[in-house]
Amino acid sequence: MLYNYTIMPGDVVFHEVDSKKKSVQIAEQIVAAIQQGIYKIGDKLPPERIIERKTGVSKTSVREALSALYLAGIVERIPGSGTYVRSSAEGVRALTLLEESESVEDALDARRVVERGIVELAIDRADEEQIEVIERIWEEIRALLKEKNYEDFFELNERFHLLIAESTGNPLIVHVIRYLLGVTRQRLWKQTITEYFLKDERHFQQSLEEHRQLIVALRNRDKGMAKKVMEEHFIAVEQILREG
Numbered sequence: 001m002l003y004n005y006t007i008m009p010g011d012v013v014f015h016e017v018d019s020k021k022k023s024v025q026i027a028e029q030i031v032a033a034i035q036q037g038i039y040k041i042g043d044k045l046p047p048e049r050i051i052e053r054k055t056g057v058s059k060t061s062v063r064e065a066l067s068a069l070y071l072a073g074i075v076e077r078i079p080g081s082g083t084y085v086r087s088s089a090e091g092v093r094a095l096t097l098l099e100e101s102e103s104v105e106d107a108l109d110a111r112r113v114v115e116r117g118i119v120e121l122a123i124d125r126a127d128e129e130q131i132e133v134i135e136r137i138w139e140e141i142r143a144l145l146k147e148k149n150y151e152d153f154f155e156l157n158e159r160f161h162l163l164i165a166e167s168t169g170n171p172l173i174v175h176v177i178r179y180l181l182g183v184t185r186q187r188l189w190k191q192t193i194t195e196y197f198l199k200d201e202r203h204f205q206q207s208l209e210e211h212r213q214l215i216v217a218l219r220n221r222d223k224g225m226a227k228k229v230m231e232e233h234f235i236a237v238e239q240i241l242r243e244g
Contacts (some may be wrong), residue, residue: 022057026065034088045075045083065074067192107183115179118165119226120171123218126167131218134163138211143203150194154185160211206236
């Protein structure tokens with residue numbers, strides 16, 4: 001199939017967004033441009049950096065919008081080439097995906113702040129039995145990633161973080177982290193992580209090693225190590241958002 005490289009319509013299609021959820025507005029603008037015939041099936045959309053500059057939103061919001069359009073079958077991604085229009089239908093489905101999703105970017109910002117404190121408190125309060133349970137979950141996660149069983153991986157990964165929160169003995173902390181983990185349970189986020197893992201096997205090992213080092217920090221009651229591991233973990237998560 002030959003693709004037409006569309007030039008310039010982005011100058012009239014994209015405009016700055018208001019206070020409504022940013023990724024929803026980006027998707028709305030793209031869907032409207034397709035429905036109006038500005039972008040036709042087979043046309044290439046402008047690069048993400050162009051959409052980002054014209055709309056004044058973050059790269060994450062642009063990618064979240066494009067991910068929803070991809071899941072809805074409206075666009076397709078060609079590695080090394082770009083994003084192309086695949087269909088003019090299912091726009092409502094893409095917007096629904098976004099409107100029902102909370103901002104993963106905001107949730108990760110909150111988790112970065114909250115979980116660093118949680119780990120430090122867990123180092124003070126977790127007993128040996130709790131650490132052993134966390135370690136067993138890590139072993140199960142390793143087995144699931146080896147089998148590429150991502151559906152169960154998400155559930156166990158969430159359990160891993162919840163167990164650390166529970167080891168603080170503070171039910172309010174558990175409630176907060178459960179809510180934040182729920183945001184990253186959304187379909188868009190799970191799709192992004194799955195694609196990222198499939199892209200390179202080394203991503204599996206990096207994730208496993210980060211979790212293993214966190215267990216070592218808990219066992220050794222090493223807050224300095226825990227802080228370093230958590231920072232590296234969230235840098236890796238941000239990389240998933242950039243590259244996923």
